[in-house]
Amino acid sequence: MEGDCLSCMKYLMFLFNFFIFLGGACLLGVGIWVIVDPTGFREIVAANPLLFTGAYIMLAMGAMLFLLGFLGCCGAIRENKCLLLFFFMFILLIFLAELSAAILAFIFRENLTREFFTKELKKHYLRNNDTDVFSSTWNSVMITFACCGVNGPEDFEAIPHLPYSSLEKVTPEACCQRELQSREGIFVNKEACLMGVERFQNRQGCYTVILNSFETYVYLAGALAIGVLAIELFAMIFAMCLFRGIQ
Numbered sequence: 001m002e003g004d005c006l007s008c009m010k011y012l013m014f015l016f017n018f019f020i021f022l023g024g025a026c027l028l029g030v031g032i033w034v035i036v037d038p039t040g041f042r043e044i045v046a047a048n049p050l051l052f053t054g055a056y057i058m059l060a061m062g063a064m065l066f067l068l069g070f071l072g073c074c075g076a077i078r079e080n081k082c083l084l085l086f087f088f089m090f091i092l093l094i095f096l097a098e099l100s101a102a103i104l105a106f107i108f109r110e111n112l113t114r115e116f117f118t119k120e121l122k123k124h125y126l127r128n129n130d131t132d133v134f135s136s137t138w139n140s141v142m143i144t145f146a147c148c149g150v151n152g153p154e155d156f157e158a159i160p161h162l163p164y165s166s167l168e169k170v171t172p173e174a175c176c177q178r179e180l181q182s183r184e185g186i187f188v189n190k191e192a193c194l195m196g197v198e199r200f201q202n203r204q205g206c207y208t209v210i211l212n213s214f215e216t217y218v219y220l221a222g223a224l225a226i227g228v229l230a231i232e233l234f235a236m237i238f239a240m241c242l243f244r245g246i247q
Contacts, residue, residue, distance in 0.1 A: 006245045010076050013242050016235040017072030020091075023228045024065025030221075031059030057101070064094060065228070072235060079246050088239045095232045102225065114207045118150040127156075127172050139174040143183060145213065147206035148175035155205070175202050 035055055068090055075083030126135040142148055149155030153171050176193035177200050178185035187193065193200040 006242070009238060009242050009245060010079065013076035013235070013238040014073050016231055016238055017069050017076060017087075019069075019231045020065055020072065020228070020235055021069025023224070023231065024062050024067070024069050026224065027058055027062030027228075028066055029062070031055055031062050035059065061094065061098070064090070068094070072239065075239075076242060079242070081243055081246050084239050084243045084246075088236055088243070091232055091236055091239070095229065095236070098225070098229060098232075114150060117207060118155060121150055121155055125156075128174075139172065140183070141206055141210075142172075142174040142202070143178065143185070144181055145206055145209045146177070146181050146202045147204050147209040148202045149205055150207045151205040152203055153201055171196065171201060176200060177202055 068087060071083055072087045072091070074080070075087050121138065124134045125138055126132045128135075128139070148171070153175055156170055156172060156175075171194055173187075173190065173194070176190055177188040179188060180186070189197070189200045
């Protein structure tokens with residue numbers, strides 16, 4: 001009876017570790033996509049050091065889960081106490097790190113409000129100056145997502161013109177509609193856009209556009225994170241039970 005229970009525990013341990021292995025592969029894939037993605041999401045992340053660091057943390061955590069899932073599977077099938085103990089200790093550290101990251105993300109969530117981004121835009125944006133990283137990133141975001149400012153073109157009314165460009169228009173070029181949403185895209189009517197003709201401008205704010213674009217993925221990522229934490233918790237329980245059951 002004890003042998004049957006141990007065998008059942010071994011295969012359950014293998015199953016949970018297989019899911020950890022898959023979860024690590026998913027996190028690894030998302031982390032790589034965020035860092036190398038050429039469509040503009042990388043520039044959004046790069047604009048915020050916290051998010052940029054988070055992308056690399058996700059990459060590292062994915063690689064670690066990928067490796068640990070593999071080690072857990074091997075430890076369970078081979079009934080190796082050393083591998084099981086190594087797996088338990090590392091999965092515990094990862095579990096605590098992920099839990100801490102979730103708590104910190106909840107505490108600092110006010111840094112991602114509409115008011116925060118509006119304040120930062122008005123403080124640091126230098127219009128069409130693409131030599132400035134902040135301005136260039138915002139221009140790329142507005143072009144890629146066909147949006148303008150945080151709330152709309154009115155955000156730029158309070159932003160001063162560059163010293164050497166007294167004739168510069170209120171609306172930046174990045175807010176003008178293009179046939180293709182990229183820097184190489186042809187303007188629909190650049191002159192009319194810069195003169196304030198609304199039908200040639202992207203009127204919707206980037207905060208709303210990006211939030212709508214990623215809302216589904218945010219909930220999906222949250223559900224995935226909760227699922228991964230639950231799987232890790234059960235895997236630790238099974239690992240310790242199997243460790244104690246092996247003679």
